[in-house]
Amino acid sequence: MNKNEILLSIEDLSIGFSKGGKMNTVLDHISLEVKKGEILGIVGESGSGKTMTALAVMGLLPESAKILSGGIDFLGNELLTMGEKEHRRLRGKEISMVFQENMSSFNPLLTIGAQVEEMLRLHSKYTKEEYKALTIKALREVGLSKPHEIYHQYPHQLSGGMRQRAMIAMAMVAGPKLVIADEPTTALDPTIQSKILQLLKKMNDKYGMSIILISHDLRVIQSICSRTIVMKDGRIVESGMTNELFTNPCNQYTKELVAAVPMLNKEYKNTYKVDRDSHPILTIQNLNVFYSEKAIGLLGKKSRKQVIRDISILVNEGETLGIVGESGSGKSTLAKAIVGLNKEIEGVIKINDFTAISNDGSVSKPQMVFQDPYGSLNPSKKIGWILEEPLKLQSNLGKKERVARVNEMIEQVGMTTKYLERYPFQLSGGQRQRVAIAVALIVNPKLVILDEPVSSLDTTIQAQILEMLKELQRKYKLTYVFISHDLNVIYQICNRVCVINQGEIVEMKEA
């Protein structure tokens, strides 16, 4: 195969949405090429136009999208002007797509086998037995160990990693020339992420199909892409060979992106020194946490599931303890137990706050910051109200003092008082997380539990939030318990790291 042959070429493509008479451009004169057999990375923040580019190639743009200029050429076919019928014939057969949402991208009512096989049925003619055999072969090829069983299973019965493998099998079963993988690993745990990337690489080596890998995560792009395109605000800001691009970024934005990747840059490590003889602020001894499972029917027995097994942790004042583990390891359950949101516990959780009794309205309760700042902020209230509420409940400050406090806090988290009049949906993800942190800090806690506070944010925003957390810690002498599945984030901010797996501490070390 000639490696330099062009498979797909996008030329001067602009796409916009008209909103209230104004054209809102989401892709601004994009030009790119994909060669046969190469893996091209597209990296950028959410809203940079990566996914829109992919949807344009697939012909899956929302109906409200308007093509303003340019074209997409795929092996001599102009995709944007071709009829729906011809385009449909290319979809799946020549160009297929792997999506991020490995659960919702499958039909919950059909078996994995039926859904993978459907792709074959649409684009080829075989007998019933041959269809099944080919489907099972494809499932085996993506590393699913029991393909015969998985063929008959439903999406909810598989783990996230297995579903993503099945989705790759579905995308590849009809033998496409181009696979577009849109954030294929973002929803997965780090250990599984790398396996999925290796799988994509393996399929590329074996069958020579080209892959466009879209991600916000530089490390993902770096691991398998030969060439990379950096996008921001609908424009391509830089492109080139991956290694070169990331060792010698020219564009300011690329530089920022590279700088925000923790493993590439050691400067970000938390240098805040913990007092050697500081007191323990949180003592956890032999903690066991349970969940009651709902009984089935009237006669069913209630079962109790143990989530945390015999955990003991000591957190000293002023330090940042990282808790790391895969999803389902019990991290969040532990956090909820500490703040008192979980009642079914055995063992000791003691919070010593030496400044508990003070006149400025501070409280001894630990505060919590959640992963999903959108879901945890009341959508019908303004930011000012949201910030003031904990003060109303937990302090006896007057109205004036409360407002002064709110104004002070919003500036502490790097925003201005004009945001107090806005609603949560009017803010960006990073701003919402800043507000969530302000809500936690406004009552002057000494201990703050942060449950995946940056996981839903883009890398550059992540770095900003982590930096802000460190600053606030210095200023208010805070103690953090920082929960994350991402070791890189943990290393950036924590003094000590505690690794938990299946509810037990498997490792405890200095960062």
Added chain:
Amino acid sequence: MKYTFKKCIVFIISLFLTSFLTFTAFEVIPGDSALSALGMDASKEHLEEYRKAMGLDKSLPIRYINWLKGAIKGDFGYSSSYQMQMKVSTLIKNRLIVTLWLAILSFLIIVLVSIPLGILSARKKNGILDDLITLVTQIFMSVPSFFLAMIITLIFGITLKWFRPGDYISPEDNFGGFLRFMMYPAIAVAIPKIAMMVKFLRSSLLREMELDYVRTAKSKGMTKISILFGHILKNALIPVITFLAMVLADILAGAILVEQVFNLPGLGRLLVTSIANRDYAVVHVIVLYIASLVIIINFIVDLIYQWIDPRVRRD
């Protein structure tokens, strides 16, 4: 399978519980059944004798068990409106046939009309056809079925003379004529429900169309129509089934006003007259019938869910 078995046991227990509760409730209601059976001027001895003969002097649990023994065999006692000459079971049976046929016919009309209309409306979203369907359903949803019954009588009965208003044909006399006559009340019952179903199905379909798995299906190169029937419809029907079950329970319980307008000897009218005549034996059975109906339909819906949705299956 184990789950289904458990569900069955729970189902049987709830039926017994319902029967016991309704029995107790009718025991608690003030009023003396001996007095109502024999009349106000019956002598004390007569009353005592009657109570003894009917087992009314026994304690509540024993009376319940006696009642249950009869009930299982289909014997619910005698109706006091017919001077204890008419068996409650016979009375109800005749009325039940009318109500059941009315329910079956209107349920069929509801399903056969609303599902295609809902799909059409969702497919042509925001088109003229969709707007028209939305407008018509909006109107019919706000019209009560007894008023529709009057309009239907006026148009098809009086003006077009397709049927004779008020001239009920019993199924024993002429089954074909009975069905033809029943079509009109069935339509009156069905129309408001159809309007609700179309609206409900349309929004359920539109919600499903936005989901990720539909995008996946598109990326496979499927046509819109095969995505609709192959993927979306089954998912969209899940909430609709619950709604349909509620509709079914509602129409099986009898449509009192429509029965009144068309002069149908249905269960709804029997309930109203029995309550007016303090004919508790009959009222009791109808209440029990309605309560059991809800339990049975819920049980069936549960089974259907398990059959359709693998996420609900638990083994």
